[in-house]
Structures are given as C-alpha cells and as structure tokens.
Amino acid sequence: GPKVLQIPSHQIIDMGQMVTLNCDPVSNHLYFYWYKQILGQQMEFLVNFYNGKVMEKSKLFKDQFSVERPDGSYFTLKIQPTALEDSAVYFCASSLGGTASYEQYFGPGTRLTVL
C-alpha cells in the first residue's frame, strides 16, 4: 500500500534543544497529521494540516510545537525548546481527503528521547 516515510527513526537530544521530525507523506495526499504515543499508552492526535495551514490541533500541541511543509517537501514537526515530557514516538500520517472516509496512512514513527 501507500508508504509514508519518517526521518530519523530515532532521535536523542538534550532538554531545551530544538528538534525537527521529518515526514515524507504519500505523494498525492493533501492532508497531513502528527500523532504522539507515549510508551504503553494510546496514540493521541496532535495536529492536522492542509493547504499550508493547521486545521485542527489538540491540547497536546503546545506553543513550543510548530508544523510546516515548505514547497511540497517534507512535512515537519518542530519542537523548540524540548521538554522531558516530549519523549515519545511521533507518528506522521497522510490522507487523500479531509473526511473520515479517507484512509489515514501512517509512517513507522520517530522515537524521540529527551534527556
């Protein structure tokens, strides 16, 4: 099936540093998402993005978080500055359309460890 790629697979950084997580969505998809999964807990929605804008975000999407997709390149999640509680696996997803009838395809995740 369609593939979503995420780079890197694992990132270790010191608290307070900036980190950028990269996502290469399915080529013709128009909607992009980030989800966060803390070890042993369920995956939780962070944000979705369409046509260069954030459409919806959850309370987990703190002020230190930002997303962008400049010129059709990677869809990125930037955290600046990072905090210990940001340690989690971050999953990127993309879908062709913006309603629930459009399937969301997920990448393999980036494991972020904040020390």
Added chain:
Amino acid sequence: QQQVRQSPQSLTVWEGETAILNCSYENSAFDYFPWYQQFPGEGPALLISILSVSDKKEDGRFTIFFNKREKKLSLHIADSQPGDSATYFCAASRPNYNVLYFGSGTKLTVEP
C-alpha cells in the same frame, strides 16, 4: 478522558482459532471506526473499517461486528495465523472531522 477503550490488553490464541478483540467508545457522535494492525518497529496499517450505518463488515478472515446502541464493536479474526501476531488498535472519528481517537491496543499472539 479516554474516548476509546479496548480489551483485552493482550490475547493468546492457537493457530486456527478465532480471535475476538473488543472495543467500546464514549462519544455517540463517532461514526467511523477503523482497525489498525501494527507490527513491532512499523507504523499502524489500516486493516478494516466500518461506518456506524452498518452492523457488520467482512474482509476475508477479518470481520467487524458493530452495536451502535451499546457503543461497542469487535474485531473477529477467523482461522488465526502466526503471522497475525501483532498489536491491533481500534480507532474512531466524528463526521467531517478527520481526527482519529485511538484505543490503547490489544496485543495478539497466535501460537502455532
């Protein structure tokens, strides 16, 4: 508040048996329920989904049974194979609102 709950947390069945994974939800506005399969080190992959207007959806060995009144659904995996060993996530979404709410998953082990 956890909007989607799954049980059991882990399940072991023998090859050839039917595995039954359960899911319940809080929000009666949810109308789309996908199930995702995840292998270690990989992202979740969409397995099968159902809309709330239906009470059953089949795809090969995988069947969703949906009970709107009780706000419950279940995934049945018939003739389970060792290759089905994975974590299964139930998710839910509201109409015209493309945010998925996930359960905490059921880890299925199929013993040969």
